Amino acid sequence: MKLSKQQIVDYDKAYNQHPWLTGSVEPLAIERAEGIYFYDYDGKRYYDMSCQLTCANIGYGHKTISDAIKAQLDILPYNAPMYATAPKSELAKRIIDLAPDNMAKVFFTCGGSDANEAAINMARTVTGRSKIFSRYRSYHGSTLGAGNLSGDPRRFSLETPAAAGFIKFLDPYLYRGELTFKSDQDASNYYLKLLEQQIVYEGRDQIAAIAVESVTGANGVIIPPDGYLQGLRALCDKYGILLIADEVMAGFGRTGKPFSFEHWGIKPDIISFAKGITSGYVQLGGVIVSRRVADFYNDKVFQFGLTYSGHTLACAAGVACLDFYEEHKIFERVGRVGVLLGKLLEEQKAKHRCVGDVRYIGLFSAVELVKDKTTREPLVPYGRDPDGVMKRIFGMLRTRGFSTYGRENNINVTPPLIITEEELKSAFVILDEVLTIVDDDTISRSKSL
Ligand SMILES: Cc1ncc(COP(=O)(O)O)c(C=O)c1O
Numbered sequence: 001m002k003l004s005k006q007q008i009v010d011y012d013k014a015y016n017q018h019p020w021l022t023g024s025v026e027p028l029a030i031e032r033a034e035g036i037y038f039y040d041y042d043g044k045r046y047y048d049m050s051c052q053l054t055c056a057n058i059g060y061g062h063k064t065i066s067d068a069i070k071a072q073l074d075i076l077p078y079n080a081p082m083y084a085t086a087p088k089s090e091l092a093k094r095i096i097d098l099a100p101d102n103m104a105k106v107f108f109t110c111g112g113s114d115a116n117e118a119a120i121n122m123a124r125t126v127t128g129r130s131k132i133f134s135r136y137r138s139y140h141g142s143t144l145g146a147g148n149l150s151g152d153p154r155r156f157s158l159e160t161p162a163a164a165g166f167i168k169f170l171d172p173y174l175y176r177g178e179l180t181f182k183s184d185q186d187a188s189n190y191y192l193k194l195l196e197q198q199i200v201y202e203g204r205d206q207i208a209a210i211a212v213e214s215v216t217g218a219n220g221v222i223i224p225p226d227g228y229l230q231g232l233r234a235l236c237d238k239y240g241i242l243l244i245a246d247e248v249m250a251g252f253g254r255t256g257k258p259f260s261f262e263h264w265g266i267k268p269d270i271i272s273f274a275k276g277i278t279s280g281y282v283q284l285g286g287v288i289v290s291r292r293v294a295d296f297y298n299d300k301v302f303q304f305g306l307t308y309s310g311h312t313l314a315c316a317a318g319v320a321c322l323d324f325y326e327e328h329k330i331f332e333r334v335g336r337v338g339v340l341l342g343k344l345l346e347e348q349k350a351k352h353r354c355v356g357d358v359r360y361i362g363l364f365s366a367v368e369l370v371k372d373k374t375t376r377e378p379l380v381p382y383g384r385d386p387d388g389v390m391k392r393i394f395g396m397l398r399t400r401g402f403s404t405y406g407r408e409n410n411i412n413v414t415p416p417l418i419i420t421e422e423e424l425k426s427a428f429v430i431l432d433e434v435l436t437i438v439d440d441d442t443i444s445r446s447k448s449l
Contacts, residue, residue, distance in 0.1 A: 005029055005041035019142070020154070028398070033060035036416045036423055038403070047427040050404040051416045054217060054249050054364075055275035058324055059416035065281050068320035072313055079312050081108075081305065087315035094322050095277075095288060098258045100267040104294035107302070108286040108310040112248035112274035113141025115285040116211070119270045120145045121304045122289065123209035123242045126296045130165045131202055133195075133210040133241075137171045137219040139407075140211065140246055140272075149211055152219055152407065153383045167202055169195050173222050175357045175368065175376070184225035192231040199239055209242040209270070210235075214261035217249035220410035221359045221366035229264040242269040242293070248285065249364075252276025253325055253417055256335035256362035263361070269293060277318045284314035330417050338362040340421050341413070344428045354379065354438040363419070367411040367431075369393070369438065378409040379438075393438060402430040 003011065008029040018025065031041050036059045038046050051057060058065075072087060079085050092106040109115045120132055134140065136151035147158035148166040155162075172191040174181070181187040199207060214229065216222035236243040245268035250260035253276060257263060270293060274285030308314075325331060338360065345358035345365055356370030356378075369379035369390075380389050390409065397404060397411070406412045413431070415424065 008041070035059050035061060036419050044401070046398065046401050046403040047415070047423070047430070049402055049413055049415050049427055051414060052280060053275070053405070054254070054412070054414040055280040057252060057254065057276040057279040057417050058321065058328075058330065059279075059418045062324060064324060065279070065317060065320045068316050069282060069313055072316035076312050078308075079310070080307070081309040085310070085312050085315070087312055087319055088310040091315045091318045091322070094319065095273075095286075098322075099271065099288050100259075100262075102267045102269075102290045103271070103288050104291040106286050106288050107304075108284065108315070109274075109306055110283050110308050110311070110314075111141075111285040112246075112272065113143040113146040113285075114306060115248065115272035115274055115287050116140045116146035116149055116244075116246060117143055118287045118304055119209070119211065119244045119246075119272050120149065122270060122287070122293055122302070123244060125300075125303070126293050127208040127240065127242060129206055129208040131167055131207045132165060133167045133169055133198070133202075133207060135171045135212060135216075136168050137173055137216055137222060138211075138213055138246075139218045140213070140248075167198070167207075169198050171216065171222060172225055172228050174225060175359075181225075185227040187225045188227035188231050191228065192235060195232075196235055199235065199241075204239045207239065207241045209244050211244035211246060213246045213248075213250065214259070214264075214268075215250045215255060215361060215364060217364070217414075218412070219407050220368060221361070221364050221412060221414075223359055223361050224264070226264070229261055229266045233266045233268075236269075244268060244270045244272065246272045248272055248274045249414075252321075253331040253334055254362055254364045254414065256331055256338055258331065260361070260364075276321075278314060278321050279324075281321065282311070282314040282317040284311065284318055328418070334362045334417050337419060337421060337424065340424055341365055344424065345413070348428070348432060348435060351432070352435040352439050354435060363415055363417055365413045366406065367413065367435075369409045369411065380409050382408060393434065396434045396437060397430065400430045400433065402427055402434070 012027050029041050030038050032039050036048055038048050095106050096103055107118055134149045138151040140146045140149040147155050148163040151168050174187055245261050247259045251273045269290045271288040278284045342360045345360055349355045349358045354369050355367055356373055356376050357368040359366050371377040371379055404412055
C-alpha cells in the first residue's frame, strides 16, 4: 500500500497514539532526511535544530552507518541477551575505553528510560538502601521508576500514587534562583549545603543514589556552576551514596566531550546513556557501571532483563557511530562550532527584549524567554501555558523551516553535531526573525497568563 500524504496524516491521527500530545494535534508528515535537514511531502526543507529529540547527533544519510546495519542484518539480526556477539562485545569494550577509568562494564537497554530503571535497580541492590534523590528540573524517562525519578511535571501522571523512595531537591539554576552569588563556587556551596541538610533529614544511611543530568537537557540546558558536580561527588562519598550521571542527552559529544561531566573532572558510579550512542539510527541505551558495581554482581544475579538488551543491529549501529565520531573528529569540532553558537546566542540576547538568558555548552543550548528582562518573569508560568504561547512560537519557527522543541519558557537549540558554521548562521536568521515577532507580540507580553 502506498499512502498519499493526506493518508499518512489521517491514519496517523486515527491510529497512532503520540506521546505527550493530545489526539487533536495535526502531525507534520516527514518524508526523508539528509545531513542536518529533513523534508516534508511538499519537498519543504527544515533545519533539524534539535536533531529530533536531541538524538540524531550525526544527522542523516551516512552510508557507513546504514551499511553496517545492513551487513549485520544479513549475518545475525537479533540475539537473546545471554549470548555474546561481535557487535555487543566490541561496543561494550569501546564504551569502557571512552568512559572514565573507574568504569568496568556496560548493560545495554533499548533507550534512556529503561537505562535509568536499570540504574535505580542496581543502586538499590548494591547499597541495600532504598531512597533515590533527583532534582526538580530534570527528566529521566517515563517508565514507572524513571518517571518518578524525573522532576519535571511529566512525572505527575505517574504519581497516582507516587512510587516510594523518590526524593527531589533543588537545582542550582542560578538564573532563576532567589539569591545572587559572588562566584560559581559560592553558588555551588549554597546548593550543596541545602542538599546535605536534606540528606541528613532523609536519613544519611537510607539513600542509595543521587541521580542528576550532569547538564540538564530538556528542561532548558541548565549548566551546573563550577564546583557543583565536584561537591556532589564529595557528598556522595561522605555518605556512601552512589552518583548516577544521566548522560542520555548530553553524552556522546553533545557538549564537546564524550560525557558532559568530564568538564568538571568527576567520575560517577553509574552513567546512563542512549540517544547519541547510535544517533537514533537504531534504538539503544544502557548503563556504564563502575568496578565496584560490576564486582558486586560477580557472584550475585542482576535481577533485571530485557528481551532486546544488547540488540545486535543496535550494537552494530553503535560501533559504526563511534567510528564516525572518531573518524570525523566530531567531539573536537563541537567545541569549535560551539564557540560560534555561543556568539550567535549572545547576539540574540543582546538584541531581543524577550530573551532573558542564553545557556550553551558545545552544541547544547537553550534560549530562555521572559516577559521582562529586569524582573525575569518567565514568558509562561512554570508548568502551564494556557494560551499556547510557546506552542505558537515553536509553530512560527517550524513554519519558517527551523524545527526544535523546548519545555517551559525555553527554546532548545541542539543541532546535529555535523552542522557547519554557515548552516548555523543561516538557521539563526530564522530564529532572529521569530524572536523579533515575540518581542512585539501582545499576547505573549500580556500579564494575563
Ligand atoms: C536526560 C534524559 N534521560 C532519560 C531520557 C529518557 O530516554 P528515552 O526517551 O529514550 O526513554 C531522556 C529523554 O529525552 C533524557 O533526556
